[in-house]
Amino acid sequence: MAHLSIQQLQVSYGDKTVLHNIDLNIQQGEMVALLGPSGCGKTTLLNALCGFVPVGSGSIFMAGKDITNQPPEQRNITMVFQSYALWPHMTVAQNIAYGLKVRRVPKTEIAERIKEMLEIVKLSGLENEKVTQLSGGQRQRVALARALVVKPDILVLDEPLSNLDAKVRLSVRHEIKALQQRLGFTSVIVTHDQEEALVMADRVAVLNNGHIEQIGTPEEIYQSPKTPFVADFMGADNRFVYAPKITGKAFRLYLPKTSLELHHLIYFRSSAASICKDLDNRNLDGLTLTGTVEQSAFLGQNYRHNVRHGEQLIQADSPDCWPLDSEVSVHVPPHALYVYPHMARSA
Numbered sequence: 001m002a003h004l005s006i007q008q009l010q011v012s013y014g015d016k017t018v019l020h021n022i023d024l025n026i027q028q029g030e031m032v033a034l035l036g037p038s039g040c041g042k043t044t045l046l047n048a049l050c051g052f053v054p055v056g057s058g059s060i061f062m063a064g065k066d067i068t069n070q071p072p073e074q075r076n077i078t079m080v081f082q083s084y085a086l087w088p089h090m091t092v093a094q095n096i097a098y099g100l101k102v103r104r105v106p107k108t109e110i111a112e113r114i115k116e117m118l119e120i121v122k123l124s125g126l127e128n129e130k131v132t133q134l135s136g137g138q139r140q141r142v143a144l145a146r147a148l149v150v151k152p153d154i155l156v157l158d159e160p161l162s163n164l165d166a167k168v169r170l171s172v173r174h175e176i177k178a179l180q181q182r183l184g185f186t187s188v189i190v191t192h193d194q195e196e197a198l199v200m201a202d203r204v205a206v207l208n209n210g211h212i213e214q215i216g217t218p219e220e221i222y223q224s225p226k227t228p229f230v231a232d233f234m235g236a237d238n239r240f241v242y243a244p245k246i247t248g249k250a251f252r253l254y255l256p257k258t259s260l261e262l263h264h265l266i267y268f269r270s271s272a273a274s275i276c277k278d279l280d281n282r283n284l285d286g287l288t289l290t291g292t293v294e295q296s297a298f299l300g301q302n303y304r305h306n307v308r309h310g311e312q313l314i315q316a317d318s319p320d321c322w323p324l325d326s327e328v329s330v331h332v333p334p335h336a337l338y339v340y341p342h343m344a345r346s347a
């Protein structure tokens with residue numbers, strides 16, 4: 001049985017339905033990321049889980065118990081916010097103790113649990129500091145300790161790293177992941193950063209306009225996006241419409257397992273494409289096209305090229321910088337092409 005089971009959940013604000021028939025099962029000890037663009041309903045789903053917004057229809061079960069209509073304070077769910085939401089006038093220890101005091105845990109036990117939590121989040125020695133004297137990364141660790149000290153059924157993280165600078169962000173996301181694996185807590189994290197979701201989560205649910213488009217392991221979501229939306233959102237930056245008649249010397253698409261008699265939408269990542277001088281004589285599987293280099297930009301490890309193929313501008317990476325106006329061939333192997341039937345006859 002799933003630890004958390006969300007079934008056919010629908011949530012509306014007035015006349016506007018923002019979550020449509022959400023089904024999501026989360027196992028004990030699992031971390032699931034809700035990933036999607038702004039406004040797709042991530043925060044609303046968290047709020048429904050915590051009991052902060054009423055549910056229109058559907059159910060939420062925690063360890064088999066129906067909590068759909070339970071008030072927030074009766075759900076054993078704690079939340080870590082983007083803004084930390086710490087009490088500024090309190091010390092680190094007082095902030096961590098807050099939830100335990102509300103639950104009337106005996107003083108000696110509170111002291112023990114604070115000490116243990118401080119060690120876990122590597123803040124021992126800072127218990128008497130005011131939280132305002134801490135760095136952003138340290139504050140977020142206090143927020144994490146405060147949420148975990150009450151031993152929640154689910155830890156909910158709402159964009160927890162957004163306020164941290166890029167470098168701290170990288171280290172804190174690894175710390176949270178390591179902590180989750182060590183302590184085995186069940187959690188849901190909201191993010192709009194795909195890399196963050198891939199690094200931290202055991203499974204990723206991609207939301208689009210109040211629907212779950214796809215749910216799967218980071219590898220499944222990244223390597224086998226099921227819909228054009230997921231492909232695009234997961235960084236497949238090249239998109240074009242394939243029409244059966246366009247195959248010729250300058251353009252060849254061959255996918256051993258796919259019939260291409262109808263129009264298709266094709267996506268691929270610039271990083272999956274390779275550029276060479278001439279592929280004319282080689283009948284490679286996948287996509288092969290010829291074009292002219294219009295622009296190149298240095299990315300650090302590679303150069304990204306804009307290659308003009310008729311009306312289409314393709315982006316392709318290469319370790320070499322190809323001169324402007326070079327005539328080149330671009331190749332993308334079959335496993336890196338995401339192909340979807342396309343109903344419309346034009347791009």
Ligand SMILES: Nc1ncnc2c1ncn2[C@@H]1O[C@H](COP(=O)(O)OP(=O)(O)OP(=O)(O)O)[C@@H](O)[C@H]1O
Pocket residue numbers: 013018036037038039040041042043044045192
């Ligand atoms: N209190 C509210 N009243 C009315 N509409 C709301 C309310 N809160 C959110 N919405 C709308 O519901 C939709 C989903 O919003 P939500 O905040 O859940 O999205 P999100 O994916 O978390 O976005 P973001 O990443 O920007 O936080 C949006 O269209 C938003 O405008």
